Amino acid sequence: MFRVRGVANLNLDTKGRMSFPSRFRDRLMSFCDGEVVVTADPERCLLVYPLPEWEEIEDKLMALPSLNAHARSLQRVYLGHATEAQLDGSGRILLPPPLREFAGLDKRVVLVGQGKRFELWDENAWNEQFDHWLSAAADKEGMPEELQQLSL
Numbered sequence: 438m439f440r441v442r443g444v445a446n447l448n449l450d451t452k453g454r455m456s457f458p459s460r461f462r463d464r465l466m467s468f469c470d471g472e473v474v475v476t477a478d479p480e481r482c483l484l485v486y487p488l489p490e491w492e493e494i495e496d497k498l499m500a501l502p503s504l505n506a507h508a509r510s511l512q513r514v515y516l517g518h519a520t521e522a523q524l525d526g527s528g529r530i531l532l533p534p535p536l537r538e539f540a541g542l543d544k545r546v547v548l549v550g551q552g553k554r555f556e557l558w559d560e561n562a563w564n565e566q567f568d569h570w571l572s573a574a575a576d577k578e579g580m581p582e583e584l585q586q587l588s589l
Contacts, residue, residue, distance in 0.1 A: 439468045441550030454529040462528040471524030483540045485555040
C-alpha cells in the first residue's frame with residue numbers, strides 16, 4: 438500500500454527537474470520502481486501519482502460515459518495531460534514545459550503528500566490557497582454532515 442503525507446518546499450532546477458525528498462523517494466522506489474504519472478489538476482497544480490495508483494484512476498476515468506460533457510471535460514484534463522516520468526538516479530523527475538506552464542511552476546514549489554498521490558504547487562499559489570483553505574475549514578456554515586461528525 439502506498440501512502441504519503443507531509444509538505445516539502447523544493448526548488449526546480451533550470452531544466453525543470455524536481456528532486457523528491459528521500460522520505461518520498463524511498464517509498465516511490467519500493468512501490469513502483471520510481472515510475473510516476475504527472476497530470477494537470479483544475480486547481481492549477483500538478484498531480485503526481487505512482488504508476489499503479491494512476492492506472493486505477495485512469496481506468497475509472499475511461500469508464501465514464503463518453504456522451505457526458507462533464508465526463509469528457511475531466512478526461513481531457515486528467516487523461517489528456519497525463520505524462521509518464523521515471524525517477525532518475527538522483528531521485529528527480531523532469532516536469533514537461535506545458536505542465537510547468539499550466540501550474541505556473543518556475544523555481545520555488547511545494548510538494549504535498551495527499552495519501553495515494555502528491556500535489557505540486559507553485560509556492561506563492563500554495564501560500565495563497567492555504568490561507569483560503571484555513572478560513573474555509575474554520576467556517577462551520579454549510580459543512581456536510583459527514584464532516585461535522587468527523588473527529589480528529
